[in-house]
Amino acid sequence: MASRQTKPVDEVPRIEVLDESDRNPGVRTVRVIRPEPQNASFFPATLKGLGVTLKHFTKNFFRSRPKGNTDIETLDYPAIPRSGEAFGDVRPDPETRPERFPDYYPDRFRGLHRLMKRDDGRVRCVACMCCPTVCPANCITIIPAETEDASVEKYPAVFEIDELRCVVCGLCVEACPCDAIRMDTGMHAPPVEERGQAIWTKDKMLETKPVHRKRDATSIATQGGVGPDWRDTE
Amino acid sequence: MSDHKTDNKPDKTAAGKAETTPPNTVTLTIDGREVTVPPNTNVLEAAQSIGIEISHFCYHPGLSIAACCRQCLVKVDKMPKLQPSCQLIASDGMVVHIADPDATLARQQMLEFTLLNHPVDCPICDKAGECTLQRFYFDHDNAPSRLDVAKVRKPKVVDLGPHIVLDAERCILCTRCIRVCDEVAGEHQLEMRYRSDREELGTAPGAVLDNPYSINTVDVCPVGALTAKDFRFTMRAWELMATPSVCNGCATGCNIEIHHKNERAWRLIPRHNPDVNQYWMCDEGRFTYRALRDNRLAGPVIDGLPASWDRALGVAADKLKAALDGDKSKLGVILSAQHSNEDNFVLSKLARDIWQLGKIYLGGKAPVPERADDKLRDADVNPNTAGVKAVARAAGYTLGDKSALERDLTGGTLSALLVLGNDIELSDEALTALAGLDALIVIASSEDRIARRTDVTLPCAMWAESHGTITNRQGRVQRMHAAFPPPGQAMPAWEIINRLGQACDVALGYTHPRTIFKELCGAVDAFKDAEWGKPVRPLQLRFAGSRG
Numbered sequence: 001m002a003s004r005q006t007k008p009v010d011e012v013p014r015i016e017v018l019d020e021s022d023r024n025p026g027v028r029t030v031r032v033i034r035p036e037p038q039n040a041s042f043f044p045a046t047l048k049g050l051g052v053t054l055k056h057f058t059k060n061f062f063r064s065r066p067k068g069n070t071d072i073e074t075l076d077y078p079a080i081p082r083s084g085e086a087f088g089d090v091r092p093d094p095e096t097r098p099e100r101f102p103d104y105y106p107d108r109f110r111g112l113h114r115l116m117k118r119d120d121g122r123v124r125c126v127a128c129m130c131c132p133t134v135c136p137a138n139c140i141t142i143i144p145a146e147t148e149d150a151s152v153e154k155y156p157a158v159f160e161i162d163e164l165r166c167v168v169c170g171l172c173v174e175a176c177p178c179d180a181i182r183m184d185t186g187m188h189a190p191p192v193e194e195r196g197q198a199i200w201t202k203d204k205m206l207e208t209k210p211v212h213r214k215r216d217a218t219s220i221a222t223q224g225g226v227g228p229d230w231r232d233t234e
Numbered sequence: 235m236s237d238h239k240t241d242n243k244p245d246k247t248a249a250g251k252a253e254t255t256p257p258n259t260v261t262l263t264i265d266g267r268e269v270t271v272p273p274n275t276n277v278l279e280a281a282q283s284i285g286i287e288i289s290h291f292c293y294h295p296g297l298s299i300a301a302c303c304r305q306c307l308v309k310v311d312k313m314p315k316l317q318p319s320c321q322l323i324a325s326d327g328m329v330v331h332i333a334d335p336d337a338t339l340a341r342q343q344m345l346e347f348t349l350l351n352h353p354v355d356c357p358i359c360d361k362a363g364e365c366t367l368q369r370f371y372f373d374h375d376n377a378p379s380r381l382d383v384a385k386v387r388k389p390k391v392v393d394l395g396p397h398i399v400l401d402a403e404r405c406i407l408c409t410r411c412i413r414v415c416d417e418v419a420g421e422h423q424l425e426m427r428y429r430s431d432r433e434e435l436g437t438a439p440g441a442v443l444d445n446p447y448s449i450n451t452v453d454v455c456p457v458g459a460l461t462a463k464d465f466r467f468t469m470r471a472w473e474l475m476a477t478p479s480v481c482n483g484c485a486t487g488c489n490i491e492i493h494h495k496n497e498r499a500w501r502l503i504p505r506h507n508p509d510v511n512q513y514w515m516c517d518e519g520r521f522t523y524r525a526l527r528d529n530r531l532a533g534p535v536i537d538g539l540p541a542s543w544d545r546a547l548g549v550a551a552d553k554l555k556a557a558l559d560g561d562k563s564k565l566g567v568i569l570s571a572q573h574s575n576e577d578n579f580v581l582s583k584l585a586r587d588i589w590q591l592g593k594i595y596l597g598g599k600a601p602v603p604e605r606a607d608d609k610l611r612d613a614d615v616n617p618n619t620a621g622v623k624a625v626a627r628a629a630g631y632t633l634g635d636k637s638a639l640e641r642d643l644t645g646g647t648l649s650a651l652l653v654l655g656n657d658i659e660l661s662d663e664a665l666t667a668l669a670g671l672d673a674l675i676v677i678a679s680s681e682d683r684i685a686r687r688t689d690v691t692l693p694c695a696m697w698a699e700s701h702g703t704i705t706n707r708q709g710r711v712q713r714m715h716a717a718f719p720p721p722g723q724a725m726p727a728w729e730i731i732n733r734l735g736q737a738c739d740v741a742l743g744y745t746h747p748r749t750i751f752k753e754l755c756g757a758v759d760a761f762k763d764a765e766w767g768k769p770v771r772p773l774q775l776r777f778a779g780s781r782g
């Protein structure tokens with residue numbers, strides 16, 4: 001209510017509540033303020049819109065990116081980055097020219113999930129069940145199991161995400177206390193022919209590496225969070 | 235911590251004012267509020283009675299007071315030092331300050347002290363979500379660790395006995411588990427060794443933690459130091475739903491909570507009942523949930539082959555009608571001490587009041603004398619023997635026991651049997667005679683023992699899957715709530731008997747166990763004052779806050 005009052009007058013919706021409504025509670029009578037006759041026809045606006053399309057068409061058609069023009073709006077998805085100088089060449093190669101790799105997406109773009117590894121290659125996830133708990137789509141299935149290693153104790157024997165059901169909210173990544181799950185792969189969930197194919201398994205997610213950023217598949221975060229030797233007595 | 239152990243003398247304070255107070259109440263002031271409590275109540279409990287929780291670890295309402303954790307310090311007027319409220323007996327005119335800055339700071343610092351070497355590996359700790367330390371941390375401290383040297387390391391994954399694993403690093407040395415073994419189980423199996431920050435829990439020399447009440451240590455442990463092998467790492471506490479019920483492991487009828495998820499029970503936890511089981515239950519009782527999963531019968535069976543309900547009831551009714559039209563005295567009915575009062579009452583009514591049968595027996599598991607003790611465990615491993623007997627007594631007949639049944643079977647005086655439950659174990663001769671019966675109709679939850687070779691088996695719900703009451707050895711009528719539906723096409727036994735009656739042209743007309751219970755209360759003296767109680771919805775632990 002308070003925010004409603006502080007709104008500037010010109011932002012208040014142009015709908016007036018007439019006095020009759022007070023006499024007849026439950027029924028609201030509104031008066032719709034119609035546009036001026038000259039604006040009531042959509043013809044001028046349609047022409048204006050087509051003009052914009054035409055402008056971009058000619059710009060793209062005659063001054064394309066391969067010719068070095070970088071100020072155009074249409075992107076040659078998925079081959080070419082948004083920014084950069086020379087684009088006359090082919091698809092950027094992530095191995096040789098990582099700095100030029102397509103960067104259409106903001107840094108925090110949420111792509112397909114991947115699971116992080118410990119230094120020794122084992123899965124980082126400790127099956128704490130925070131991510132399936134927080135997941136609004138209920139699409140994470142984890143079956144925990146016990147390991148021989150007393151300092152790890154628990155690991156996911158099964159870890160599956162149904163990417164069809166996932167709503168890409170990223171809450172699983174937020175919830176993870178161990179930096180064990182990330183959505184930084186930059187990949188979209190590919191189309192599938194059967195529902196079962198959209199279920200990403202533990203092995204698949206452990207193998208996945210980010211496509212457009214050269215990042216190691218192991219996490220730099222430390223278990224326990226304080227430092228590598230946080231528990232050692234020596 | 236140990237140097238604080240003898241510094242206060244609550245008895246003296248309480249005795250000083252004894253002459254001037256009326257003998258059965260004490261009035262004190264806690265944070266400006268007057269509280270009247272019975273004498274010998276400690277300040278922590280007095281505060282609890284007005285809804286103020288003082289943080290505590292070593293205090294447990296069912297155990298003796300150790301006052302070793304110092305987490306419950308409060309300020310009391312006219313006392314020079316802060317007092318542990320769990321050990322301080324409330325006395326008249328006492329003025330207690332809980333929210334006082336000094337007391338709050340002391341509790342905060344005690345908590346920081348407790349957390350000093352704590353591993354805080356909550357993600358892999360099975361107690362997370364129901365951990366008292368977690369809860370008090372959020373309530374009190376909420377600050378990062380200030381420790382800048384390495385933490386003291388202690389052994390993890392220590393096998394203490396057949397059911398329990400210890401993580402010594404997480405132990406906060408509250409000694410609750412030691413007191414459970416000493417005071418509840420009566421066996422000294424756990425001990426502390428070493429001193430100060432190296433102090434460590436372990437089994438007493440030559441002992442293993444194998445007493446029949448050992449898993450209670452897991453319940454009382456305020457942290458994740460003790461975990462039950464049976465439940466460890468299968469499930470997070472917050473994923474479960476809790477439904478109140480009564481243990482069906484023996485005639486004691488310990489009050490329990492069924493913790494279940496996805497229509498499956500995962501563990502049983504004792505529920506406080508001062509008159510039956512206090513805060514405890516036995517280990518064997520905890521494992522009875524496994525029978526709810528194993529080997530269950532999901533659909534009716536005719537001659538060993540699956541059948542529909544309509545056909546199974548039709549075949550059963552034909553056989554029963556044939557038996558009723560012939561020599562009625564050769565039709566026997568077995569009630570079950572494993573089933574609820576409602577199930578037995580409906581069957582008793584059908585057999586006795588309507589069919590006027592003479593041969594009614596009591597089925598159930600054979601007693602196990604070696605499990606009996608003077609605590610909770612009873613030799614009678616049937617939960618409802620008292621209830622079935624009361625039902626029979628009220629209807630004015632005596633129940634035949636197992637030997638009578640065996641005699642009648644081998645003697646050839648029975649030609650048809652309608653059996654509730656499949657827990658009765660018969661001698662070999664009786665089993666042979668059973669195979670020769672004209673009709674054997676069993677209402678059972680699994681296909682073993684007597685239900686192995688039947689004419690018709692009708693699948694019924696087990697105790698966690700239907701509403702009902704059972705009567706324990708003290709004669710208390712206790713209510714069980716259905717936690718989840720029975721598997722497949724199985725139905726509660728009262729409903730099966732209801733339908734079976736209908737198929738035999740008898741309209742019993744029960745629609746809910748509540749109506750059966752009402753009738754039962756009118757018909758049976760032992761149930762006169764019993765109440766059905768309100769429906770209880772399963773409590774989702776996820777939204778119940780931490781119950782640590």
Ligand code: SF4
Nearest residue numbers: 135166167169170172
């Ligand atoms: S991104 Fe959201 S919906 Fe998808 S798995 Fe994670 S939490 Fe679930």
Ligand code: SF4
Nearest residue numbers: 125126128129131176
């Ligand atoms: S939140 Fe992280 S550690 Fe926990 S189960 Fe999910 S991925 Fe594993």
Ligand code: SF4
Nearest residue numbers: 355356359365457458
């Ligand atoms: S005992 Fe409690 S605070 Fe300690 S690791 Fe386990 S859940 Fe966390």
Ligand code: SF4
Nearest residue numbers: 405406408409411455
């Ligand atoms: S194991 Fe648990 S109950 Fe036993 S002393 Fe340690 S914290 Fe207390």
Ligand code: FES
Nearest residue numbers: 290292301304320
């Ligand atoms: S000292 Fe009071 S609860 Fe531990």
